Amino acid sequence: MPNRIIQNIKPIGLPLIGLLILLALLFSFSGIPQRATAGGTSLSAEAWRLGVSSEGSAAYTTLIGRSVDSVASFRSNRSVQDIYFIFPSTARTRTIQSIMLKIVSRTGSYANVANLTFEIRSANGTLQRTVSASPLDLQTATTADWVTIGLSTTAANLTLAPGEHLVAHFNLADLPGGDLDVRPLFEVVVQ
Amino acid sequence: MKSLRIIIAAISALLCMAFLIQIGQAAMLANTPATTETWRLGVTSEGDAAQSALIGRSASVVASFRSNRDVQDIYFLLPASGREQIIQSAAYRIIQRTGSYTSTAQLTLEVYDAAGTLLRTASAAPIDLQTATTGSWADLPLSATSAQLIIAPREYLIARFSLGGGSAGDLDIRPEFEIVVTHGTVTAPTATVTPIPTQIPTPPKIYLPLILR
Numbered sequence: 202m203p204n205r206i207i208q209n210i211k212p213i214g215l216p217l218i219g220l221l222i223l224l225a226l227l228f229s230f231s232g233i234p235q236r237a238t239a240g241g242t243s244l245s246a247e248a249w250r251l252g253v254s255s256e257g258s259a260a261y262t263t264l265i266g267r268s269v270d271s272v273a274s275f276r277s278n279r280s281v282q283d284i285y286f287i288f289p290s291t292a293r294t295r296t297i298q299s300i301m302l303k304i305v306s307r308t309g310s311y312a313n314v315a316n317l318t319f320e321i322r323s324a325n326g327t328l329q330r331t332v333s334a335s336p337l338d339l340q341t342a343t344t345a346d347w348v349t350i351g352l353s354t355t356a357a358n359l360t361l362a363p364g365e366h367l368v369a370h371f372n373l374a375d376l377p378g379g380d381l382d383v384r385p386l387f388e389v390v391v392q
Numbered sequence: 393m394k395s396l397r398i399i400i401a402a403i404s405a406l407l408c409m410a411f412l413i414q415i416g417q418a419a420m421l422a423n424t425p426a427t428t429e430t431w432r433l434g435v436t437s438e439g440d441a442a443q444s445a446l447i448g449r450s451a452s453v454v455a456s457f458r459s460n461r462d463v464q465d466i467y468f469l470l471p472a473s474g475r476e477q478i479i480q481s482a483a484y485r486i487i488q489r490t491g492s493y494t495s496t497a498q499l500t501l502e503v504y505d506a507a508g509t510l511l512r513t514a515s516a517a518p519i520d521l522q523t524a525t526t527g528s529w530a531d532l533p534l535s536a537t538s539a540q541l542i543i544a545p546r547e548y549l550i551a552r553f554s555l556g557g558g559s560a561g562d563l564d565i566r567p568e569f570e571i572v573v574t575h576g577t578v579t580a581p582t583a584t585v586t587p588i589p590t591q592i593p594t595p596p597k598i599y600l601p602l603i604l605r
Binding site for chain 1: 451566
């Protein structure tokens with residue numbers, strides 16, 4: 202009986218083998234969409250450039266009903282001493298790799314110090330950690346080119362946990378006054 | 393028997409052609425770099441999921457889902473992509489929730505065409521937005537069917553807020569989203585150097601059908 206089966210299969214043996222090999226190759230190259238490999242789901246580096254300017258409050262709820270913008274608005278005569286450019290929050294822990302800013306426009310003046318510091322805040326706006334190594338004087342900083350912000354040498358200060366958010370904090374050393382108007386844009390790289 | 397051989401030869405030829413087409417498509421895809429993106433920005437649209445609802449609207453981080461806007465469905469439209477994207481993960485955080493609604497108010501992640509027609513549901517199950525945790529990020533479980541997670545060019549992703557009954561009450565929910573998508577096969581960067589193998593790895597075994605001649 203087995204010999205009979207073999208006799209019947211014999212003439213089609215080679216084409217059959219070819220057919221099976223082709224089917225195997227076709228399946229191996231099939232375009233069935235797949236979720237990325239385990240490596241693909243890991244966090245990749247991102248550049249953040251958009252945020253929302255908030256006068257007086259660093260709470261995340263200030264983002265409600267507000268459109269995002271690439272240029273922050275820091276003015277010394279807005280009845281507040283602190284203005285924040287709030288970046289979107291993240292669902293996963295991120296590490297800040299670099300921060301740069303470019304002052305697109307600067308006009309007017311303020312009699313005291315007007316500094317910029319990068320900070321990590323909790324959802325209600327409470328300061329958690331200071332990311333930048335030292336404050337940047339926005340009245341003397343170059344407007345000609347991108348400026349690299351020195352980052353804290355303490356690695357823990359660069360970690361952004363879920364529920365926290367990064368802010369660029371414009372702070373007036375004294376009461377609001379003058380007519381300083383600084384419009385910077387940012388590029389924050391996180392991993 | 394001869395006709396059987398002819399049939400098998402014809403099938404083999406067709407399979408060869410299909411195989412060559414597959415290789416061609418793979419080569420075309422290889423020219424597009426693999427990318428991973430995180431989408432956080434979108435536009436809230438009340439009652440209309442058509443892509444034209446994006447026109448003239450600024451993007452926002454926070455969606456606005458309210459139960460008293462004279463519509464049963466509110467959509468948070470994420471940007472469209474010119475390349476096929478596959479959803480890897482989705483998370484949401486309710487930043488603020490006030491008021492109430494007497495029936496259900498659910499959140500689903502869906503894929504639509506440009507005209508606003510529902511094509512696929514990407515989330516595994518609807519999220520009840522009246523009972524979901526507020527203030528902390530939560531994963532939005534995705535469909536176990538891979539095909540449901542594809543966003544083809546000309547399609548786009550939407551976070552859909554739907555009311556179980558008519559528009560009423562004063563429920564007001566402001567969530568944000570984080571959607572990770574990939575295009576192509578992405579290999580994660582690695583900081584460690586792969587050591588050079590000290591011995592030749594064992595090749596995989598290949599089994600072929602054996603036919604006696």
